[in-house]
Amino acid sequence: NQFCDAGIGYSESTCGISSSLSSSKLLIKGGTVVNAHQQQIADVYVEDGVIVAVQPNIKVGDGVTLLDATGKYVMPGGIDPHTHLAMEYNGTDEFMGLKTVDDFFNGQAAALAGGTTLHIDFVIPINGSLVAGFDTYEKKAKKSCMDYGFHMAITKWDESVSKEMEIMVKEKGINSFKFFMAYKGILMIDDELLLQGLKRCKSLGALAMVHAENGDAVFEGQKRMIELGITGPEGHALSRPALLEGEATARAIRLAKFVNTPLYVVHVMSIDAMEEIAKARKSGQKVIGEPVVSGLVLDDSGLWDPDFITAAKYVMSPPIRESGHNKALQTALANGVLQLVGTDHCAYNSTQKAFGIDDFRKIPNGVNGIEERMHLIWDTMVESGQISVTDYVRITSTECARIFNIYPRKGAILVGSDADIIIFNPNSSFKISASSHHSKLDTNVYDGRKGKGKVEVTIAGGRVVWKDDELKVIPGFGKYIEMPPFSYLFNGIDKADARYLSSLKAPVKRFK
Ligand SMILES: NC(=O)NCCC(=O)O
Numbered sequence: 001n002q003f004c005d006a007g008i009g010y011s012e013s014t015c016g017i018s019s020s021l022s023s024s025k026l027l028i029k030g031g032t033v034v035n036a037h038q039q040q041i042a043d044v045y046v047e048d049g050v051i052v053a054v055q056p057n058i059k060v061g062d063g064v065t066l067l068d069a070t071g072k073y074v075m076p077g078g079i080d081p082h083t084h085l086a087m088e089y090n091g092t093d094e095f096m097g098l099k100t101v102d103d104f105f106n107g108q109a110a111a112l113a114g115g116t117t118l119h120i121d122f123v124i125p126i127n128g129s130l131v132a133g134f135d136t137y138e139k140k141a142k143k144s145c146m147d148y149g150f151h152m153a154i155t156k157w158d159e160s161v162s163k164e165m166e167i168m169v170k171e172k173g174i175n176s177f178k179f180f181m182a183y184k185g186i187l188m189i190d191d192e193l194l195l196q197g198l199k200r201c202k203s204l205g206a207l208a209m210v211h212a213e214n215g216d217a218v219f220e221g222q223k224r225m226i227e228l229g230i231t232g233p234e235g236h237a238l239s240r241p242a243l244l245e246g247e248a249t250a251r252a253i254r255l256a257k258f259v260n261t262p263l264y265v266v267h268v269m270s271i272d273a274m275e276e277i278a279k280a281r282k283s284g285q286k287v288i289g290e291p292v293v294s295g296l297v298l299d300d301s302g303l304w305d306p307d308f309i310t311a312a313k314y315v316m317s318p319p320i321r322e323s324g325h326n327k328a329l330q331t332a333l334a335n336g337v338l339q340l341v342g343t344d345h346c347a348y349n350s351t352q353k354a355f356g357i358d359d360f361r362k363i364p365n366g367v368n369g370i371e372e373r374m375h376l377i378w379d380t381m382v383e384s385g386q387i388s389v390t391d392y393v394r395i396t397s398t399e400c401a402r403i404f405n406i407y408p409r410k411g412a413i414l415v416g417s418d419a420d421i422i423i424f425n426p427n428s429s430f431k432i433s434a435s436s437h438h439s440k441l442d443t444n445v446y447d448g449r450k451g452k453g454k455v456e457v458t459i460a461g462g463r464v465v466w467k468d469d470e471l472k473v474i475p476g477f478g479k480y481i482e483m484p485p486f487s488y489l490f491n492g493i494d495k496a497d498a499r500y501l502s503s504l505k506a507p508v509k510r511f512k
């Protein structure tokens, strides 16, 4: 790994960052500046971490770092809405018995090398306590080298959880809560809890997110596979078919409609789930669908690899589906049925994956992607002609900023926006390899993939952190980004509620 893997307190001089790269004034010259709404040839001038001017032919004095972007795209840094860095369960007894290997420093360094400048991670409560979970994640994130935000998982329900949700929203800058409809006995919630959670989210202006799989049926499917003697990684896919993802997606959508609150479906992996989202959106319901890179570009064939470790590295939930789902998800992303792309970066190494050598139920669930997302989505969606460059910015950055209510501070190259910027060369190329990536993983589910386009420069918070294939990152430089409630998804909810109430033909006056 090329970045400075020092602890907190590392200073620029000890890692040899040249003064030109650490200048607080930057001028990006002559590139095509792309926002989700338009593209234009312009210069971009940055001072103290903020974009100060976007226009042609900006003239500056001395002491400004110049970056030539002629023939290249200048785009907002990627925003990954779905990561699990240093993920733990209950603080000590980690999710599926293990802790993810990429933490809030090296996982972020990998993200920066791939052009992502902000990620939103999932806080896992400790014994159900949101405050305890938040405190733990706040400590883990102290060494951050790039900006980050938090979603919060809800794993149990009582008065104190309901109160803590309010604290999260009003005092801690969290505006989204994830409900796991799977992982029975660990994180899974039931419909009653989901209903209470949806109501509470609505009252706080927070976005409800669901991991949509029928956890009871998955549990049954797992038993079925073991009874049939299917204990390897392929049993993972066979035990939780797409119909169970479709069922849970439909159920969550209907409950959100009943409550009249927006819903965000994380890691949409199947046609079954995507079609439920399409139907709901067509009817006017506010449902957001997030595919992840693995579901868009891979198929399940790796799970049948005769080598256990090779197969186990593809184990994630919902599973990577058989070929055909990936292409359908790409089309849905291109035509607006799905809105933004995450990674679900959840890194378990070979030793950890080997925990399930005799029983696929014990293989920790998760794949990488935080470093690869921007390149793979460019190659799969833009280079193939499925979407435009402006749409690329929308699905990798802007829409995420809008949904989580931090636009245009993030997700845009506009005067006043944070200087989180990439310079992207469409004529260069990338190659993914487990031996050169920046994750701590010893494997990579995209190992060997090549494609067109390359993130040549990443600027985060106004600093050049990635250039000439070299990382220059500082632990502690990343900021926590608070996300206010009542995003645009809540517009009109009150009017729809009033319409509903006035439409009720009740109460009926009855004579006794
Ligand atoms: N997706 C996965 O397999 N691991 C991370 C946890 C989750 O998002 O469900």
Ligand SMILES: [Zn+2]
Binding pocket: 211, 266, 267, 317, 318
């Ligand atoms: Zn999930």
Ligand SMILES: [Zn+2]
Binding pocket: 082, 083, 084, 344, 346
């Ligand atoms: Zn996840």
